[in-house]
Amino acid sequence: MAKAPVLTPQADDFPRWYQDLINKAELADNGPVRGTMVIRPYGYGLWERMQQDMDARIKAVGVQNAYFPLFIPQSYLTKEAEHVEGFAPELAVVTHAGGKDLEEPIVVRPTSETIINEYFSKWVQSYRDLPLLINQWANVVRWELRPRLFLRTTEFLWQEGHTAHATQADAQAFASRIQRDVYADFMENVLAMDVVLGRKTVKERFAGAINTLTLEGMMGDGKALQLGTSHELGQNFAKAFQTQYLSKDGAQEHVWQTSWGSTTRMIGALVMMHGDDNGLRVPPRLAHVQVVVLAIKDDEAVVAKVREIGEKLTAAGLRVVVDDRTDTPFGRRAVDWELKGVPLRVEVGPRDLEGGTAMLARRIPGGKEPVALDILDTLLPKVLEEDQARLLQESRERRLARTVEVSTIEEAAEAAATGWARIPWADLGPEGEAKLAEQGVSVRCLVAEDGSVPTADDAPGTVAIVARAY
Amino acid sequence: MAKAPVLTPQADDFPRWYQDLINKAELADNGPVRGTMVIRPYGYGLWERMQQDMDARIKAVGVQNAYFPLFIPQSYLTKEAEHVEGFAPELAVVTHAGGKDLEEPIVVRPTSETIINEYFSKWVQSYRDLPLLINQWANVVRWELRPRLFLRTTEFLWQEGHTAHATQADAQAFASRIQRDVYADFMENVLAMDVVLGRKTVKERFAGAINTLTLEGMMGDGKALQLGTSHELGQNFAKAFQTQYLSKDGAQEHVWQTSWGSTTRMIGALVMMHGDDNGLRVPPRLAHVQVVVLAIKDDEAVVAKVREIGEKLTAAGLRVVVDDRTDTPFGRRAVDWELKGVPLRVEVGPRDLEGGTAMLARRIPGGKEPVALDILDTLLPKVLEEDQARLLQESRERRLARTVEVSTIEEAAEAAATGWARIPWADLGPEGEAKLAEQGVSVRCLVAEDGSVPTADDAPGTVAIVARAY
Numbered sequence: 001m002a003k004a005p006v007l008t009p010q011a012d013d014f015p016r017w018y019q020d021l022i023n024k025a026e027l028a029d030n031g032p033v034r035g036t037m038v039i040r041p042y043g044y045g046l047w048e049r050m051q052q053d054m055d056a057r058i059k060a061v062g063v064q065n066a067y068f069p070l071f072i073p074q075s076y077l078t079k080e081a082e083h084v085e086g087f088a089p090e091l092a093v094v095t096h097a098g099g100k101d102l103e104e105p106i107v108v109r110p111t112s113e114t115i116i117n118e119y120f121s122k123w124v125q126s127y128r129d130l131p132l133l134i135n136q137w138a139n140v141v142r143w144e145l146r147p148r149l150f151l152r153t154t155e156f157l158w159q160e161g162h163t164a165h166a167t168q169a170d171a172q173a174f175a176s177r178i179q180r181d182v183y184a185d186f187m188e189n190v191l192a193m194d195v196v197l198g199r200k201t202v203k204e205r206f207a208g209a210i211n212t213l214t215l216e217g218m219m220g221d222g223k224a225l226q227l228g229t230s231h232e233l234g235q236n237f238a239k240a241f242q243t244q245y246l247s248k249d250g251a252q253e254h255v256w257q258t259s260w261g262s263t264t265r266m267i268g269a270l271v272m273m274h275g276d277d278n279g280l281r282v283p284p285r286l287a288h289v290q291v292v293v294l295a296i297k298d299d300e301a302v303v304a305k306v307r308e309i310g311e312k313l314t315a316a317g318l319r320v321v322v323d324d325r326t327d328t329p330f331g332r333r334a335v336d337w338e339l340k341g342v343p344l345r346v347e348v349g350p351r352d353l354e355g356g357t358a359m360l361a362r363r364i365p366g367g368k369e370p371v372a373l374d375i376l377d378t379l380l381p382k383v384l385e386e387d388q389a390r391l392l393q394e395s396r397e398r399r400l401a402r403t404v405e406v407s408t409i410e411e412a413a414e415a416a417a418t419g420w421a422r423i424p425w426a427d428l429g430p431e432g433e434a435k436l437a438e439q440g441v442s443v444r445c446l447v448a449e450d451g452s453v454p455t456a457d458d459a460p461g462t463v464a465i466v467a468r469a470y
Numbered sequence: 471m472a473k474a475p476v477l478t479p480q481a482d483d484f485p486r487w488y489q490d491l492i493n494k495a496e497l498a499d500n501g502p503v504r505g506t507m508v509i510r511p512y513g514y515g516l517w518e519r520m521q522q523d524m525d526a527r528i529k530a531v532g533v534q535n536a537y538f539p540l541f542i543p544q545s546y547l548t549k550e551a552e553h554v555e556g557f558a559p560e561l562a563v564v565t566h567a568g569g570k571d572l573e574e575p576i577v578v579r580p581t582s583e584t585i586i587n588e589y590f591s592k593w594v595q596s597y598r599d600l601p602l603l604i605n606q607w608a609n610v611v612r613w614e615l616r617p618r619l620f621l622r623t624t625e626f627l628w629q630e631g632h633t634a635h636a637t638q639a640d641a642q643a644f645a646s647r648i649q650r651d652v653y654a655d656f657m658e659n660v661l662a663m664d665v666v667l668g669r670k671t672v673k674e675r676f677a678g679a680i681n682t683l684t685l686e687g688m689m690g691d692g693k694a695l696q697l698g699t700s701h702e703l704g705q706n707f708a709k710a711f712q713t714q715y716l717s718k719d720g721a722q723e724h725v726w727q728t729s730w731g732s733t734t735r736m737i738g739a740l741v742m743m744h745g746d747d748n749g750l751r752v753p754p755r756l757a758h759v760q761v762v763v764l765a766i767k768d769d770e771a772v773v774a775k776v777r778e779i780g781e782k783l784t785a786a787g788l789r790v791v792v793d794d795r796t797d798t799p800f801g802r803r804a805v806d807w808e809l810k811g812v813p814l815r816v817e818v819g820p821r822d823l824e825g826g827t828a829m830l831a832r833r834i835p836g837g838k839e840p841v842a843l844d845i846l847d848t849l850l851p852k853v854l855e856e857d858q859a860r861l862l863q864e865s866r867e868r869r870l871a872r873t874v875e876v877s878t879i880e881e882a883a884e885a886a887a888t889g890w891a892r893i894p895w896a897d898l899g900p901e902g903e904a905k906l907a908e909q910g911v912s913v914r915c916l917v918a919e920d921g922s923v924p925t926a927d928d929a930p931g932t933v934a935i936v937a938r939a940y
Contacts, residue, residue: 029589032546033576036539038589041604044536066514069506070540070578070609070625071562076502092541092567094578098613099559106503108540108564108578119499119508128797134511139540139609143568155540327598 006335009277014221015148021271022149025280025339028267035147035154039264042340045288046267047157051137053190053286054159054262057182063133063161068115070139071106076114079240083113086207090142092154108141113208113233113259116162117241124255126246127166131174132255135161150268151225151470158263164243164255168234171256172211175230176453178260179213183228191266192283192391193217193273194399195227196465197453198445203433206259210234213453216444216465218399219272222419224444224467227269230260272470273395280341281364283391284384289342290319291380294333296349298326306348309358309376313346316377318384338363343387344380346371364390403465409435412466416441425462433464442469476805479747484691489619491741495750495809498619498737505617505624509734512810515758516737517627521607523660523756524629524732527652533603533631538585540609541576546584549710553583556677560612562624578611583678583703583729586632587711594725596716597636601644602725605631620738621695621940628733634713634725638704641726642681645700646923648730649683653698661736662753662861663687663743664869665697666935667923668915673903676729680704683923686914686935688869689742692889694914694937697739700730742940743865750811751834753861754854759812760789761850764803766819768796776818779828779846783816786847788854808833813857814850816841834860873935879905882936886911895932903934912939 007020022028027043030036039047055065071094077084087110094106109115116134124132137159144152161178165171179197187193200212209231217227237243238254247253274281284290291313295306303324310322321342323333330347337345345361347368352358357370360380364387371379402419406412409432415421416436425446428436433443448454449461477490492498497513500506509517525535541564547554557580564576579585586604594602607629614624631648635641649667657663670682679701687697707713708724717723744751754760761783765776773794780792791812793803800817807815815831817838822828827840830850834857841849872889876882879902885891886906895916898906903913918924919931 029592031539031541032543032585032588033539033541036541038539039537041534041536045534047537048535064511064515065518066511067509067517067627069501069503069508070611071501071503071506073502089569091569092564092576094562095565096575097562098615099561105566106562115502118502122499141540145568157537 021275021279028149035144037149037153047264049286049288050266054186057186058135063135066134067136068112070109072109072115074105074107077107080208080237083208092141092143110140110142112160113237117237117243120164121241121243124164124245127248130166132164135159150264156264158261161260163258168256171232171258175213175232175258178230183215190285192388194396198447199454201443206231208236214445217269217273222402224469225269228262233257233259274391279339282341284343284388287343288319289321291344292321292323292337292342293346295324295326296330296347299350301353302348302350312377343384413439413441416466416468420465420467422463422465425464428464441466491745491749492619505614507619507623517734519756519758520736524656527656528605533605536604537606538582540579542579542585544575544577547577550678550707553678562611562613580610580612582630583707587707587713590634591711591713594634594715597718600636602634605629620734626734628731631730633728638726641702641728645683645702645728648700653685660755662858664866668917669924671913676701678706684915687739687743692872694939695739698732703727703729744861749809752811754813754858757813758789759791761814762791762793762807762812763816765794765796766800766817769820771823772818772820782847883909883911886936886938891936892933893936895934898934911936
C-alpha cells in the first residue's frame with residue numbers, strides 16, 4: 001500500500017525534512033522572539049537523559065556543579081580583548097530594569113568565562129585551592145541571524161565547565177580529558193554517534209582561547225556539525241581578572257584555565273545523524289522511552305495484556321510506555337511512535353494473544369516479526385544493545401564512505417559538496433583555509449596522521465578535515 | 471576553652487547571623503549585578519538534591535518537563551491585566567540585541583504564564599488533550615530593591631508548573647494536590663520543615679490568579695517565610711490567550727488552569743529553620759554529604775582507616791566524604807563541616823584506632839561519643855533517620871510554642887513581634903489586614919478551624935495566621 005510520506009524525504013530537501021521531523025515528532029516549536037525555541041516534553045525528555053548521563057561523567061572526573069548569574073556587567077566582557085570582539089555582535093543587552101534606565105548596561109550571558117573569573121580570583125588563594133573544577137547547567141543567549149531549531153538558537157541550554165590549574169600541562173591534560181573521557185565517551189557510547197576528535201585551526205578557535213579541541217560529527221547529508229568543544233584558555237582570562245595563586249615556592253602565579261561546553265544542539269545532531277524518512281531513531285541507551293507496548297484495538301484482554309507486559313518489561317529495567325489509547329486509530333499511533341524514534345514497539349492484538357505472541361517492530365534496523373510473549377523480558381534488553389551498536393556502526397560507515405583523501409584546494413571544495421575531505425594541512429594552510437571559506441567550506445579540525453589529536457598546528461603529518469558545516 | 475564565635479550569634483542579630491552563615495558555609499556569594507547571586511558548589515549541591523527529589527514527586531503526579539524561552543515579547547505580558555500590573559515594576563527589559571535596537575522590547579521572564587499560554591493555545595485542541603500537565607526548571611528575573619541571598623534575589627532558580635484542565639473542579643483538585651502531595655510532602659519528609667498549608671487572602675494572591683494556596687514556615691526568629699505557592703488561575707489566561715478545547719459535546723470551552731512554583735528560596739529557609747549558632751544543620755534525607763569521615767592527623771594507619779570506613783559507609787548506601795586533608799589543622803576542618811551542617815562526623819585518630827573505635831559527632835542534637843568501628847555501617851543509617859525526625863519535631867515545636875490565639879488587631883500586631891498570631895478572619899477581615907500591613911505585619915494565610923485549607927475566604931470558622939515575613 002503506497003502511503004503519502006509523513007515527512008519531506010531526506011533526498012528531496014534535507015533541511016525541510018529536518019524541520020518537518022522536529023515539528024511532527026513534537027521535539028520543539030519556534031519561540032515568539034526570533035531564534036528562541038520551546039522544547040516540548042518529548043524533546044526535553046531527550047535533553048534530561050543527556051544531562052543525567054553527562055552530569056555523572058562530569059562529576060566522575062572530579063568537577064562540582066555551581067550556578068553563576070545570567071546577568072553580566074557589560075564592563076566584564078571588555079576585559080579580555082579577543083573575547084569581547086568575538087561576542088559583541090551576538091549580545092542581548094538589558095538597559096532598563098525595575099522601572100528605570102540602568103546606569104551600566106547588563107549583558108545576558110553568552111558564556112560565563114568573565115563572570116566566573118571574577119569569582120575564581122576571590123576563591124583561589126593558594127596552590128591548595130587548585131585545581132578548581134566547576135561546571136554549570138544553564139541557558140545562554142547569542143543573537144542568531146539565521147536560527148535553526150536546536151542547531152542555532154538565540155537561547156540554548158548547555159553545560160559549561162570552567163577550571164583553573166597550577167600549570168599549563170595540567171590545564172592541557174584536563175581539556176583533553178574532557179574531550180575524550182567525557183564528551184567522546186558519551187557521544188559514542190550513549191548517543192551512538194561516530195565523532196572525530198581534533199584541534200581547531202587558529203581561525204576557528206574560541207574567542208580568548210589558546211587552543212580549542214573539538215568533536216565533529218558527519219550528518220546524514222554529509223555535512224559536519226561541531227558537537228562539543230574544550231578550550232585551553234592559557235592565562236588570558238587569569239591576567240584580565242587577576243586570578244592568581246600563591247605557589248609552594250611563595251610566588252604569585254596566574255592560573256592556567258580551561259572551559260568546555262556541550263549544548264541542546266546535540267538533539268539536532270541526533271536527528272540529523274540517526275533520522276530517516278520515517279522520523280527519528282533514538283539510541284536505546286539514551287531513549288527515555290525504549291519500548292512502547294501498543295494495544296492494537298479496544299479489547300479487554302488485549303488492554304489487560306499490554307499493561308501486564310508493560311509492568312514486566314519495566315521490572316526488567318527497561319523504560320516503557322503502555323499505549324492503550326484505543327480511541328485513536330492504531331495506525332496513527334504507530335506512525336507517531338515511529339516518528340518519535342522509539343527503538344522498540346510491542347504490538348498486541350486479539351489474534352496475537354491467541355498464539356501467545358506479539359509483533360515486535362524494531363525502529364533501528366526496521367522490520368517486524370512475531371515474538372513469544374514469555375521471552376520478551378529477556379529478549380528485549382539484548383535487542384536494544386544490538387540496535388545501539390548498529391546505530392554507531394552505521395554512522396561510522398557513513399563517515400568512512402563519504403570521506404575522501406585529496407591534495408588540492410579544488411578537490412577539497414568538490415568533495416565538500418557531498419561529504420568530507422582530508423588534506424595535508426601543509427598543503428592547505430591558513431591561506432588555503434581562507435580560500436575555502438569563500439566557498440562556504442571550512443576546516444572542521446586538524447588531526448594527526450594516526451587519527452589522534454595533534455598538540456600543535458604545525459606538527460608534521462597533520463591532516464585537515466574539510467567540510468561544509470551546520 | 472572559650473572560643474570566639476564563628477558566626478554572629480542568632481540572638482544578637484539574626485539577619486547578620488544569616489548572612490555570616492551563607493558566606494562562611496560557602497553557600498553563595500553576591501553577584502556583581504545588584505540582587506543576583508553566585509550559588510557555590512556546597513549550596514548548589516543542596517539545590518541539586520532538592521531538584522532530584524521534587525522532580526520525582528512532580529513526575530509521579532503525571533507532569534512532564536519542558537522548556538520555554540527566557541525572552542517574552544513585552545506585548546504578551548500586557549494581555550492579562552492584573553498580571554502585568556503585578557509584575558511591571560519588577561521587569562528587566564532587553565532593548566538592544568545583535569548590535570541593533572529592537573523594534574519591540576523583550577522582557578526577561580519573571581514567570582511564564584503568558585508565554586506558556588501562547589503554546590497551550592496551539593497544543594490544546596480537544597478534550598482528549600486535557601489535562602495538559604507541564605513543568606519547567608528554569609531561572610527567572612524579578613528586579614529586587616531589597617535583595618537578600620536566597621530569599622529575595624533578582625535572578626533565582628525554580629520550577630514552575632503549568633496545567634490546563636477541562637473543568638474548574640479538576641483544576642482546583644490539582645492545585646491542592648500539588649500543595650499537599652508534592653510540596654508539603656517534600657518539605658516535611660525531606661526538608662524536615664514544619665509547614666502550615668493555607669489559602670492566601672485576596673490581597674496576597676498571585677497576580678492573575680483566582681486563588682493562591684501557600685505553604686508557610688516559621689523561621690528561627692519567629693518570622694514567616696512563604697515556601698511555595700500553587701495557584702488556581704481560573705480562565706483568566708485562557709481568555710487572554712484563547713486557550714480553548716472542543717468538549718465531548720462539541721462546544722468550544724476555555725480551559726481552567728493552575729500554576730505553581732518553588733524556588734532556591736528553600737535553601738534560605740533551610741538555613742533559617744534549622745541553623746544554629748554553629749552553622750547550618752542539613753536534614754539527613756536532603757544532605758548531599760550525610761557523613762564526613764575525618765582523619766585527625768597525618769598518620770598512615772589513620773588515613774588508611776578513614777578511607778576504609780568511607781568505602782564501607784558508601785557501600786551501606788550513605789553519601790560520604792572522606793576528609794584526609796591532614797595538611798589543614800583538624801580543628802579548622804571540624805568547624806568547617808559543622809558550619810556546613812553535615813549531619814554526622816566520624817573522627818578517627820591514632821588513639822581511637824587502638825580501641826577499635828571512632829568519635830561520632832552528631833550535628834543535629836549535638837554531642838560526641840565513641841562508637842565501635844564495626845557497627846558504624848549498621849548504626850549510622852538509624853542515627854540519620856532519628857536526626858531527620860528530630861529536626862522536623864523541633865521546627866514543629868517551635869511553631870506551636872510561638873503561636874498565640876488572639877482576638878484583636880492590637881494583640882495580633884504584638885504577637886507578631888516574636889512569633890505568629892491566630893485570629894478569626896471574621897474579626898480581622900480586609901480592613902484589619904490593611905491596618906496590620908501599615909505595621910509591616912501580614913496575613914500569611916487562612917486556615918480552617920481544624921487546620922485544613924478552606925475552599926473559600928468566608929467559610930465559617932476561618933482563622934487568619936498573622937506574622938512578620940521575609
